[in-house]
Amino acid sequence: MSLWQLFKAIPRGIAMLIVGIGAFLSAQWKQYTPFGQMLWVLALFAIAVDSGIAYEFGSTLSSLHAIGFGLVALAFCILPDVAAMEFRKGQKATAGWIGVACIPLGMVALLTHVGYSASIRVGDMQQSSVSNVKYEDTRAAVSDAEGKIKFFSDRIAALKDANPWITTVSADGLKAQAPALEEAIAQESRRGGCGPKCLGLKKELADVMERAGKAEELSKHESMLLAAQTGLDKARATAKATNYVSSTAVNHTDTLYKAVSLVGGQFVSSVTTDEREATNTGIMGASSIAFLLLAPMFYLCAGLNRRPGVLDEWIYGAKEEASYPYESFAETAGRSGAHLPTEAGSLPGVHSSVSITDERGISQLRKDMASHADRALALLQPRTSGAFA
Structure with a gap:
């Protein structure tokens, strides 16, 4: 391939990449219910914020740290939902290992949040103090x-x-x-x-x-x-x-300490340096935990609001269409059921098919089939009588 051909292929590659990303996002969007779609959009925004915070903190160390911390934040946001899906599929061991892996990922993500908060809040306090x-x-x-x-x-x-x-x-x-x-x-x-x-x-x-x-x-x-x-x-x-610098972090910290002290029954007119630092540490810890849990919770809750049958197709594969007319007992008995022909003379013999469309298992299927035994016999009786006539 010549250099010119390679150059001309670049726009096509970019277009294919954009189309691929769009198709992926469209497929993701379609698997959720309307409420799940709202949660998924919120999760995407929260993931962007999480990754941005991790990247900004890592950039103070090196570009590789920035990329690595960003990927850690992304993984911690998505993997809890993956673990939940594996558990619902019955792959409990896989789900457990993924859950265990989320622990160090969450710790590193928490450290990046605390580091970023410290660089902002403590840095603001120090700069205002010097000024x-x-x-x-x-x-x-x-x-x-x-x-x-x-x-x-x-x-x-x-x-x-x-x-x-x-x-x-x-x-x-x-x-x-x-x-x-x-x-x-x-x-x-x-x-x-x-x-x-x-x-x-x-x-x-x-x-x-x-x-x-x-x-x-x-x-x-x-x-x-x-x-x-x-x-x-x-x-x-x-x-x-030279102007006086009013620190937002100092004002926030001092006001919160005074408010907590007032609730405790003691009014504080001035805050010492030790009290300010202790309160600021608590604020950074609480806000970092909140930021840390926000995106994974949005994504996990969105996963719990997927459309019916989406998870079943992932577990059992796409449901094959029958080549004959049938009436689904699942219409009256839930998502699991047996499908039998509705036209008595359409086939020379008795044809039946059974499909399990969720994780309730064989025992639930047997109960559903027993509950429809009378109906199945009613459908088969004319065919049997005609055969012996």
């Missing part, structure tokens, strides 16, 4: 900057109140007066010791240096105030860009 820590840090930075601004503003106000002159001078200007005063003091000392004038100059120098120190302190506080104001602006900008 809110950053949010609280930005709030704290704003508060810290505001505290610094208040501190330096108070110090500046106190300096200005105690020293009204401080706004009219500068520390550098005052310090510039110190060399001249020191020289004057030195000259007075050389003239005959440090007399009253020299002492006055020293006092003036000390006063200048004190005022220079206060002016320098004011300048430093004003610089720190400006830096704090800049820090506050940055902290507010960061806080504005």
Whole structure:
């Protein structure tokens, strides 16, 4: 086959695949009663959800894990119905082995559900916790900057109140007066010791240096105030860009714990970390079990609502049509019965056929045949009388 022929065969193969899938789904659909069809559709949706959850969890490990976990979920959804059918067929050993195989499959499927729930709920809690820590840090930075601004503003106000002159001078200007005063003091000392004038100059120098120190302190506080104001602006900008994250999982868990506590007669205003984690574990376990059982139960209940005779055809094969007119005793005696000719002269001899169409067995068939003995004799009597006439 050439490459072109192979290429042209691809659409045909896809079409055959689609037709095959459609035929399979149609055959599956027809075997159920209307109520069973509804359950089967719900089962398909539940299977899709189950397999999707298993696949998503497995994809966090590897692509092979994703495929494997998806197949495990699919098998656990379908095999209980297969086991039930085998049991109804009388293959109890096969049904038992399939049921036993469902145990590890169910355990693995449960682990995937718990893992997926943990990745969603615990992950949401952790992410919201980290985000809110950053949010609280930005709030704290704003508060810290505001505290610094208040501190330096108070110090500046106190300096200005105690020293009204401080706004009219500068520390550098005052310090510039110190060399001249020191020289004057030195000259007075050389003239005959440090007399009253020299002492006055020293006092003036000390006063200048004190005022220079206060002016320098004011300048430093004003610089720190400006830096704090800049820090506050940055902290507010960061806080504005950082939002508080409300975690759905945290709110759900805390509300459930408070509700359970309230039912128990105790109102809880706040939930501790340990209480939250314990409650969240219970939620994940319960939801995982519910998800785990949903699809198999839908599929199994759909299997219990198959149309009459479907399972019998699987057990005994399709019922062969008789080549002569007959009247079924099953019309009046149930699904099991004996079929005998209705026309006395249609065949040279007595022709009868017996079919078992459900699992009630030979004993039930014998009871049905005995209950119709009179009718069978009535049908056979004209034929027998004609033969001896």
